[in-house]
Amino acid sequence: xxDPREKMxxxxxxxxxxGKKRHPFVAVRDVSFDIYKGETFGLVGESGSxxxxxxxxxxxxxxxxxxxIRFEGQRISGRxxxxxxxxxxxxxxxxxxxPMSSLNERAKVxxxxxxxxxxxxxxxxxxxxxQKVAKALSDVGLLPEFASRFPHEFSGGQRQRIGIARALILxxxxxxxxxxISALDVSIRAQVLNLLAALQKExxxxxxxxxxxxxxxxxxxxxxxxxxxxxxxxxxxSEQLFAHPLHPYTQALLSAIPQPDPIAERxxxxxxxxxxxxxxxxxxxxxxxxxxxxxxxxxQRELEGYRKMLTR
Amino acid sequence: METQQSEVLLSIRDLHFKFTLRGQVLHAIxxxxxxVMRGESLAIVGESGSxxxxxxxxxxxxxxxxxxxESGQILYGGRDLATLHTDAEWQSIRGREIAMxxxxxxxxxxxxxxxxxxxxxxxxxxxxxxGEAARKAACEMLAEVGISDPERRYKQYPHEFSGGMRQRVVxxxxxxxxxxxxxxxxxxxxxxxxxxxxxxxxxxEMQKKYDLTTIYITHDLGVVANVADRIAVxxxxxxxxxxxxxxxxxxxxxxxxxxxxxxxxxxxxKGQPLYAIQGTPPNLFHEVKGxxxxxRNPQALKIDFVKRPPMLAVSPTHSARTWLLDPxxxxxxxxxxxxxxxxxxxxxxxxxxxxxxx
Numbered sequence: 251x252x253d254p255r256e257k258m259x260x261x262x263x264x265x266x267x268x269g270k271k272r273h274p275f276v277a278v279r280d281v282s283f284d285i286y287k288g289e290t291f292g293l294v295g296e297s298g299s300x301x302x303x304x305x306x307x308x309x310x311x312x313x314x315x316x317x318x319i320r321f322e323g324q325r326i327s328g329r330x331x332x333x334x335x336x337x338x339x340x341x342x343x344x345x346x347x348x349p350m351s352s353l354n355e356r357a358k359v360x361x362x363x364x365x366x367x368x369x370x371x372x373x374x375x376x377x378x379x380x381q382k383v384a385k386a387l388s389d390v391g392l393l394p395e396f397a398s399r400f401p402h403e404f405s406g407g408q409r410q411r412i413g414i415a416r417a418l419i420l421x422x423x424x425x426x427x428x429x430x431i432s433a434l435d436v437s438i439r440a441q442v443l444n445l446l447a448a449l450q451k452e453x454x455x456x457x458x459x460x461x462x463x464x465x466x467x468x469x470x471x472x473x474x475x476x477x478x479x480x481x482x483x484x485x486x487x488s489e490q491l492f493a494h495p496l497h498p499y500t501q502a503l504l505s506a507i508p509q510p511d512p513i514a515e516r517x518x519x520x521x522x523x524x525x526x527x528x529x530x531x532x533x534x535x536x537x538x539x540x541x542x543x544x545x546x547x548x549x550q551r552e553l554e555g556y557r558k559m560l561t562r
Numbered sequence: 563m564e565t566q567q568s569e570v571l572l573s574i575r576d577l578h579f580k581f582t583l584r585g586q587v588l589h590a591i592x593x594x595x596x597x598v599m600r601g602e603s604l605a606i607v608g609e610s611g612s613x614x615x616x617x618x619x620x621x622x623x624x625x626x627x628x629x630x631x632e633s634g635q636i637l638y639g640g641r642d643l644a645t646l647h648t649d650a651e652w653q654s655i656r657g658r659e660i661a662m663x664x665x666x667x668x669x670x671x672x673x674x675x676x677x678x679x680x681x682x683x684x685x686x687x688x689x690x691x692x693g694e695a696a697r698k699a700a701c702e703m704l705a706e707v708g709i710s711d712p713e714r715r716y717k718q719y720p721h722e723f724s725g726g727m728r729q730r731v732v733x734x735x736x737x738x739x740x741x742x743x744x745x746x747x748x749x750x751x752x753x754x755x756x757x758x759x760x761x762x763x764x765x766x767e768m769q770k771k772y773d774l775t776t777i778y779i780t781h782d783l784g785v786v787a788n789v790a791d792r793i794a795v796x797x798x799x800x801x802x803x804x805x806x807x808x809x810x811x812x813x814x815x816x817x818x819x820x821x822x823x824x825x826x827x828x829x830x831x832k833g834q835p836l837y838a839i840q841g842t843p844p845n846l847f848h849e850v851k852g853x854x855x856x857x858r859n860p861q862a863l864k865i866d867f868v869k870r871p872p873m874l875a876v877s878p879t880h881s882a883r884t885w886l887l888d889p890x891x892x893x894x895x896x897x898x899x900x901x902x903x904x905x906x907x908x909x910x911x912x913x914x915x916x917x918x919x920x
Contacts (some may be wrong), residue, residue, distance in 0.1 A: 407842070417601040437825055437839040
């Protein structure tokens with residue numbers, strides 16, 4: 251497929267495992283996807299499906315057991331030179347899930363936000379640093395004066411903004427947002443979602459958005475990958491995925507989304523995903539593009555069925 | 563929904579609840595009156611800090627030591643629960659009459675005891691069974707909440723269960739007490755969507771089977787739409803709107819309810835900013851003047867800042883605490899999303915009538 255879009259991040263058949271070599275626990279089995287420049291890529295799955303592990307592998311907090319991750323065409327997994335390592339850290343930043351536990355309680359906000367600037371090789375004067383912190387804080391809608399306060403003085407939404415300011419100060423190109431709004435209240439969620447969208451427009455940021463709430467993902471993401479027990483089972487443009495979910499797990503997941511609409515909610519039919527509906531003993535599943543931009547994991551017999559579903 | 567649910571099981575009358583904290587007083591519940599009907603499922607919706615958890619904990623006497631009921635009554639079964647003080651007095655209510663399912667099943671089970679032991683404890687206390695009979699009852703309870711192979715599971719510890727299974731166990735413990743009211747405090751927030759739907763289904767099943775009255779506390783409006791007969795919307799320690807599920811969803815009247823519904827991503831248009839409520843909830847250490855939501859409401863009336871609005875009725879089952887319902891109030895149009903919801907509600911109702919008649 252000739253694609254005019256520029257690939258920012260390529261995740262190429264990665265495998266992440268934990269525990270001893272002899273009895274490894276495979277958190278991510280064999281996952282590949284690309285993230286294009288300027289898009290918001292959603293990663294959806296239940297807890298324990300490996301979605302956070304993938305995010306952490308991209309910021310290089312979890313080592314890969316196999317496969318490769320490339321950022322702007324260059325490998326970033328495995329051993330890197332010190333200079334390259336610093337550059338990659340600067341380019342890829344993360345926003346964490348729980349703003350209540352991801353900020354250092356004993357540090358002032360100014361230090362929390364500026365911490366990335368203190369790393370060796372990135373010297374800037376105290377005055378410069380203060381200016382950068384003030385700018386980062388005002389970019390996320392906080393007052394620069396807040397730099398001298400402690401995190402406990404802020405509400406959940408404000409703390410999440412501090413987390414975002416901390417990620418922004420290094421001027422990253424890619425931000426891995428790991429459930430950035432699931433710990434927030436409904437009325438604050440919209441504020442943070444709008445902030446993320448506005449920052450993206452302003453700076454051309456690329457997001458990897460990890461979440462389990464499909465309604466939020468649908469709203470904010472351009473493309474969505476559904477992950478189940480360490481395998482990506484389906485990947486498509488958001489609207490395409492919601493209109494034509496192919497994999498039975500995706501269908502079950504979509505059927506379970508809570509709707510804020512009592513009549514629709516009571517009429518909704520729940521689909522239950524039973525992994526034993528796949529017969530993979532002989533016919534192994536393969537990751538296939540069934541229509542342009544729509545990938546699904548299945549064996550030959552299933553893929554045929556999926557294609558039929560699409561033509562209908 | 564049906565007219566048979568008219569019997570009041572529990573009645574809260576003008577309840578004020580306060581906490582003392584480092585010399586300051588936090589007014590957590592500011593004059594709530596609420597009737598819970600027998601057999602209904604009531605959902606209390608609100609943000610964190612709105613006082614919804616404090617309210618239900620008051621019903622079981624589980625609030626922290628620095629909290630106290632300043633005034634008001636909680637009438638249940640001919641008694642005023644607001645007058646109970648010691649744990650011994652509360653024991654006749656806790657579990658036996660009102661039981662609770664907490665948010666996080668990881669923390670509400672004892673990790674050092676087997677699942678069987680924990681259910682059996684409730685069975686022995688509340689069903690007066692002992693020895694083999696108690697064990698059997700506990701196993702039955704496990705099977706009832708949908709745990710397969712209960713005999714084997716009985717001997718296992720909480721860490722051997724998944725999150726959804728643990729929540730089932732918590733429900734089993736609560737139901738083993740044979741309560742009349744089951745309070746579910748964010749029962750599914752810690753769970754995944756697919757599991758969430760199953761747990762809600764289980765609670766509904768239990769409700770039917772044991773003729774339970776359920777009170778849900780949640781901030782997830784999707785969950786509310788699924789389970790609730792009636793909805794109470796809480797803001798800053800007060801109920802701002804209460805009504806039947808369809809009334810609150812399709813014809814909300816309080817500006818806070820409008821804002822809450824408008825900010826849902828399900829109703830947003832992709833690429834456009836979502837409606838966001840500006841500002842933060844009021845600090846309850848200070849006395850709240852007028853309508854608590856007024857400072858965040860761009861369309862607030864002048865009187866909203868001065869005088870607390872009374873609870874005004876929209877219909878016999880639906881009322882809201884806002885001056886907008888006063889006949890003297892100017893006409894304030896609800897935001898666009900809400901008008902769309904109203905239309906949708908009307909369309910669905912007509913459709914429903916057609917199908918029910920046809």
